[in-house]
Amino acid sequence: MIIRTQDSGFVHPTPSDITSPAQYLGRRAWLQSLALGAGGAALAGWAARDAWALAPIPGRLQALQASASKLAGAQTVEKLTSYQDASSYNNYYEFSTDKAQPAALSAGLQTHPWTVQVEGLVNKPKTFDIDSLLKLSAMEERVYRLRCVEGWSMVIPWVGYSLAALIKEVQPQTSAKYVEFVTLADPKVMPGLRSGVLDWPYTEGLRLDEAMHPLTLLAFGMYGEVLPNQNGAPVRLVVPWKYGFKSAKSLIKIRFTDKQPATAWNKAAAQEYGFYSNVNPDVSHPRWSQATERRIGEEGGLLARRRKTLMFNGYEAQVGQLYSGMDLRKLF
Amino acid sequence: MSPWARPVVFFLLCLPLAWLIWAVYHDQLGANPAEALIRSLGDWTLRALVLVMAITPLRVTLGLSALARWRRMVGLFVFFYASLHLTAYAWFDMGFVWGEVLTDVIKRPFILVGMLSWCLLLLLALTSFNRAIRSMGARRWQLLHRCIYAVCALAVLHFFWMRAGKNDFAEVVVYAALLGTLLGWRAWRRFTTRPSPRPKS
Numbered sequence: 001m002i003i004r005t006q007d008s009g010f011v012h013p014t015p016s017d018i019t020s021p022a023q024y025l026g027r028r029a030w031l032q033s034l035a036l037g038a039g040g041a042a043l044a045g046w047a048a049r050d051a052w053a054l055a056p057i058p059g060r061l062q063a064l065q066a067s068a069s070k071l072a073g074a075q076t077v078e079k080l081t082s083y084q085d086a087s088s089y090n091n092y093y094e095f096s097t098d099k100a101q102p103a104a105l106s107a108g109l110q111t112h113p114w115t116v117q118v119e120g121l122v123n124k125p126k127t128f129d130i131d132s133l134l135k136l137s138a139m140e141e142r143v144y145r146l147r148c149v150e151g152w153s154m155v156i157p158w159v160g161y162s163l164a165a166l167i168k169e170v171q172p173q174t175s176a177k178y179v180e181f182v183t184l185a186d187p188k189v190m191p192g193l194r195s196g197v198l199d200w201p202y203t204e205g206l207r208l209d210e211a212m213h214p215l216t217l218l219a220f221g222m223y224g225e226v227l228p229n230q231n232g233a234p235v236r237l238v239v240p241w242k243y244g245f246k247s248a249k250s251l252i253k254i255r256f257t258d259k260q261p262a263t264a265w266n267k268a269a270a271q272e273y274g275f276y277s278n279v280n281p282d283v284s285h286p287r288w289s290q291a292t293e294r295r296i297g298e299e300g301g302l303l304a305r306r307r308k309t310l311m312f313n314g315y316e317a318q319v320g321q322l323y324s325g326m327d328l329r330k331l332f
Numbered sequence: 333m334s335p336w337a338r339p340v341v342f343f344l345l346c347l348p349l350a351w352l353i354w355a356v357y358h359d360q361l362g363a364n365p366a367e368a369l370i371r372s373l374g375d376w377t378l379r380a381l382v383l384v385m386a387i388t389p390l391r392v393t394l395g396l397s398a399l400a401r402w403r404r405m406v407g408l409f410v411f412f413y414a415s416l417h418l419t420a421y422a423w424f425d426m427g428f429v430w431g432e433v434l435t436d437v438i439k440r441p442f443i444l445v446g447m448l449s450w451c452l453l454l455l456l457a458l459t460s461f462n463r464a465i466r467s468m469g470a471r472r473w474q475l476l477h478r479c480i481y482a483v484c485a486l487a488v489l490h491f492f493w494m495r496a497g498k499n500d501f502a503e504v505v506v507y508a509a510l511l512g513t514l515l516g517w518r519a520w521r522r523f524t525t526r527p528s529p530r531p532k533s
Contacts, residue, residue: 084363088363089362099363100362195502197500269499286440289435296363301365302424306427
């Protein structure tokens with residue numbers, strides 16, 4: 001009998017968190033196949049109804065087919081955040097600093113056509129259009145915890161593939177040590193750019209080994225559909241063991257460099273937002289503790305207790321070795 | 333001034349709380365209702381503070397001496413919303429773990445400043461009834477109640493520091509300008525009005 005422990009990367013969920021086996025076994029794909037007629041017409045109605053009750057396919061945007069990821073750590077069994085919450089509570093400062101606003105204000109963002117320029121210290125620099133990116137590797141559904149630096153968290157089923165697949169395509173040179181991500185800054189559709197809150201365009205960065213880690217996801221969708229604009233359509237980064245702001249939205253450029261890139265929040269407040277920004281309950285933000293977090297949509301609503309924040313957001317078994325020997329208090 | 337004016341103002345100042353209770357009950361506060369509540373109660377504390385600081389300038393410039401009777405009521409509303417704001421923070425953010433609240437106050441200047449303003453407001457609320465004025469003597473009572481000027485400064489600083497990390501000062505500037513103007517008017521008046529001539533004895 002195998003006993004899974006925290007050391008093997010198993011984060012023990014509370015009973016109310018545990019998803020039904022149907023979901024765990026990629027229920028969406030299964031139910032869709034039923035609904036598509038594999039189970040006959042009579043079953044289709046039942047399956048579609050059941051899919052509605054079980055699988056939170058929002059049915060608002062274009063579907064994005066994927067299979068459940070087999071990667072260690074990529075299928076947390078905690079209760080999913082509702083699509084409503086995940087798509088209406090967004091930090092997307094290019095539109096507004098108010099988290100309720102991006103959903104409405106980002107309606108004018110054109111996500112097609114769209115290109116992502118990959119350049120810098122690589123043998124094969126290339127500008128990918130979004131359609132070729134969508135086909136570059138097989139789409140997987142990964143259920144990740146998302147921990148915002150502000151002290152709240154969600155559980156989101158993303159659709160995408162490891163960023164590593166794209167990186168291998170462009171062949172980084174040996175001198176490449178870091179990856180910089182540049183995101184869209186279009187004053188025509190982004191009213192938030194008028195504010196001087198951050199240096200636009202919003203840029204982020206990872207060390208090359210972090211970017212190559214299989215858990216680092218290039219995401220095109222969530223909840224079985226393409227990303228809503230306010231969640232970073234058409235393509236974004238998801239780095240589950242770092243605070244949410246590291247996962248840059250609406251990418252337009254990926255650049256390989258030999259120097260640590262400047263990142264937007266670090267430029268704005270270096271004491272508060274470090275380059276690494278790994279989720280760490282023991283290193284508090286200057287203005288609040290990071291020891292606990294408020295899970296959005298937690299049972300009990302207003303009266304729900306805050307959860308203990310996990311080291312590396314619970315992905316320590318998978319990513320801890322990237323930081324061996326580093327002083328994470330200094331390099332926060 | 334109509335006899336209804338005061339009850340109407342009282343009713344209006346209860347509306348934000350009524351709306352928040354309704355919104356909690358009907359799940360209208362978005363994905364993070366706890367945060368929305370804490371922030372909204374902070375906003376209403378600041379708004380009530382602007383209102384109470386506007387009473388004397390309005391009374392003097394418009395010659396509405398009846399407004400003086402509203403000052404205590406509005407001031408107590410400032411304390412009321414500040415107390416709700418503090419309670420919401422201690423409850424939803426800290427789960428009423430007082431050790432954590434204390435650590436937070438010690439470690440974080442912006443929390444300390446907020447807590448200080450509330451302590452001053454508590455002092456003013458505790459001495460807000462007529463007997464307190466009589467037992468302290470009007471002059472000393474008035475000196476004590478000038479603490480409200482410090483509360484204005486501390487409240488704006490608390491809000492400024494809260495927003496500092498996000499570099500998002502648009503709203504902070506509005507409150508700072510309003511309260512600054514109202515305090516400035518008092519300073520200007522102090523320097524320009526001569527003390528009333530006293531009868532020679």
